[in-house]
Amino acid sequence: MNKRKVVLAAALFLTAGLSSGFAREPGWIVDARSGCRVWNPIPAVDDRITWDGPCVGGYAQGHGTLRWYSGDKHYETDVGEFKTGKLNGHAVLEFTNHSRFEGEFKDQRPNGQGTWRTPTGKVISGNWSHGCLRVRDQWVTYNAKPEECGTY
Secondary structure: OOOOOEEEOOOOOOOOOOOOOOOOOOEEEEOOOOOOEEEEOOOOOOEEEEEEOOEEOOEEOEEEEEEEEEOOEEEEEEEEEEEOOEEEEEEEEEEOOOOEEEEEEEOOEEEEEEEEEOOOOOEEEEEEEOOEEEEOOEEEEEOOOHHHOOOO
């Protein structure tokens, strides 16, 4: 498994996306089949993707489906709008552990209204800003570090 996506302040919930260590700095990852690139904000050594959608200038562009793998194990499917290889607009992200995020994105981070459903059925919903959502006195983050969220 892979630490790719979710970082939680005060451990609000866990997803299947958490486990092994980070391996590289954020950067572009390429679908070997299509040659199309997407942004990988928290890469691990064994990350790979498949992209089904338009590829413009070598980047995922427009509506499409992005599947994330750790080695050969599929762990996430993103269906939504991409602009120059990053989620921008409405998207639905489904994880193999039965968690789900639906909402608005800007530059690969939730930005605007978004709802996270955890594997246990907990619902966390609100107005996200640059990957951060304040829930009471804690931050929930997605593709952002808690220190990027500001103060309580």
